[in-house]
Amino acid sequence: MKPEILLLSPILIPSVNEKLEALYNVRRYYAQDSQTEKDAYLREWGSLIRGVVTGGHTGISNALMDQLPALEVVAVNGVGTDAIDMHYARARGIHVTATLGALTEDVADLAIGLLIATCRGICTGDRYVREGNWGVSGLPLTRRFSGMRVGIVGLGRVGRAIATRATAFGCPVSYTDLKPTSDVPYAFVADLVQLARESDALILAAAADKAEGIINAAVLDALGKDGFLVNIARGKLVNETDLVQALVAGKIAGAGLDVFVDEPHVPVALLGMDSVALQPHRASATIETRTAMGEMVLLSLAQALAGQRPEASLST
Numbered sequence: 001m002k003p004e005i006l007l008l009s010p011i012l013i014p015s016v017n018e019k020l021e022a023l024y025n026v027r028r029y030y031a032q033d034s035q036t037e038k039d040a041y042l043r044e045w046g047s048l049i050r051g052v053v054t055g056g057h058t059g060i061s062n063a064l065m066d067q068l069p070a071l072e073v074v075a076v077n078g079v080g081t082d083a084i085d086m087h088y089a090r091a092r093g094i095h096v097t098a099t100l101g102a103l104t105e106d107v108a109d110l111a112i113g114l115l116i117a118t119c120r121g122i123c124t125g126d127r128y129v130r131e132g133n134w135g136v137s138g139l140p141l142t143r144r145f146s147g148m149r150v151g152i153v154g155l156g157r158v159g160r161a162i163a164t165r166a167t168a169f170g171c172p173v174s175y176t177d178l179k180p181t182s183d184v185p186y187a188f189v190a191d192l193v194q195l196a197r198e199s200d201a202l203i204l205a206a207a208a209d210k211a212e213g214i215i216n217a218a219v220l221d222a223l224g225k226d227g228f229l230v231n232i233a234r235g236k237l238v239n240e241t242d243l244v245q246a247l248v249a250g251k252i253a254g255a256g257l258d259v260f261v262d263e264p265h266v267p268v269a270l271l272g273m274d275s276v277a278l279q280p281h282r283a284s285a286t287i288e289t290r291t292a293m294g295e296m297v298l299l300s301l302a303q304a305l306a307g308q309r310p311e312a313s314l315s316t
Contacts, residue, residue, distance in 0.1 A: 003305050004048040006068070009055035011077060013287070016294030024051070024301070042067050051075065051301050056098070057263065057281070059083020065092065073304035075297045078284070079103055079207070080234070081314060089315045097300035097312035099293040101157060103284040108161035110283040111203050111232045112169075114256025117277040118228055119143040119201070124274045143226075143253065146170050151199030153192065153214075154206025154233065155181055162203055174198060177206070196222035204233040213239040220246040228254050232283045235259040244269045247276065258283050 005024040010031075011017055020026050027045050032038040046067045054060050056078030062085050065071060073095040074084065081098060089096045117123055121142040128139055150166040152159045152175040163173045163186055173186045176195045180188035189195040196202050196219045204215065215229065215238040223229065229252060231238055240261050246252045247270075254275035260266050263281055270276050284290065296312060303310040 003050045004045060005051045005053060005301065006045070006049045007053050008060060009053070009058045009077065011053065011294055011297070013291050013294045016291065016298065019298055020053075023298075050305055053077060053297055053301070056080030057083060061085075062088050065089070065094070073097065073301060073310065075300040075304075075310075077293055077297050082210070082234075086315055094315065095300070095304045095310050095313045096315040097297075097304075097310045098314055099296040100312065102292040102296055103289055104157045104161050106286050106289045107158045107205075107232050107283040108165055110258060110279065111158075111162045111205065111230055111256075112165045114232065114258065114277050114279065115148075115201055115203065115228060115230050116145050118230070118254040118256040118275070119145050119148075121274070123277050143228075147172075148200040149174070149198065151175065151189070151195040151202045152186075153177075153195070153202065153204045153237075154208065155184065155186070156205065156207060158232070159203075159205035160184065162205055193218055193222045196220070196227070197224075199223065199227065201228040201230065204229075204231040204237050206233050206237065208234060208237060212236045215239060215243070217242040217246065220252050223252050225250055225253060227252050228256070230256040232258045235261045235263060235281075240267050243267075247273055 002025045004027060006027045006029050008029050029038060029041060032041050047069060049068045050070050050072050052060055052071060052074045054074060054076055056076055060074055071094055076098045079098050079100055081096060084096055086096060119142060128134060146169045148171050150171045150173050152162055152173065155175045155177050159175060166173050174189050174195060175186050176189050176192055189198065192214060202223055220242060243255065244267050247255065256277040258279040259281050300310040300312050
């Protein structure tokens with residue numbers, strides 16, 4: 001008999017779904033329309049569920065895990081675990097896995113893409129052409145990216161990949177993190193405000209599951225009227241009220257944002273700003289990365305349900 005797997009978030013890669021269907025009885029919790037239907041679904045299947053597949057944003061609540069007494073593994077199709085109580089999972093002996101490493105290159109690509117889009121006004125130029133304004137009105141000059149002083153918040157896998165890309169554009173790179181890293185050529189700046197003061201662009205790449213609002217008015221003031229902010233990490237790292245106020249007042253030059261505090265809700269004030277480039281939390285949304293993530297989820301399920309410690313386990 002196939003093991004029972006509960007999907008809390010859809011997987012969009014057909015080949016991965018085909019393998020899931022071949023290996024497991026897949027119960028699509030996310031497809032139930034109402035809470036009443038979801039409750040009934042759990043009453044029917046909850047006691048049999050051995051594995052859960054979820055997303056980093058969705059996670060899984062303790063209340064839901066309580067209804068899955070046979071649960072052995074929660075496979076996160078992403079890198080975030082802040083929506084999961086890791087202490088509770090450990091106490092239950094439940095493996096929590098993530099797809100660390102699979103997203104690195106694409107997330108770093110988008111970080112640089114957002115910075116270039118913002119400082120070069122690519123989105124503004126696109127609208128200008130589409131709306132028939134070319135030849136009718138002018139556009140202001142933009143800012144060169146090459147040679148910018150780039151400050152990176154969090155020098156993990158993604159931060160390092162961003163640094164490599166920025167260096168290729170002739171950008172001096174500095175960074176802040178919980179502690180300096182000995183095997184990189186970049187300057188470590190312990191104080192975030194000081195890093196912002198010494199940077200033309202500040203890129204957030206920190207996992208920082210427990211951090212919140214670290215990019216505040218003081219940091220934005222230090223970044224200055226010619227500075228740019230890029231966030232491809234966690235929406236909650238930015239105090240969005242302070243960010244909006246800084247943009248409206250011209251205290252910073254612009255921002256490129258892929259993540260937000262209350263997704264999918266974006267501060268309305270940002271929507272009309274030409275100085276902002278926006279994305280719907282899709283830094284990893286390429287066929288290549290999502291396929292690699294799906295394969296890692298499959299491997300984590302297979303290893304856990306075979307009684308092994310998954311290679312990607314973060315909890316046990």
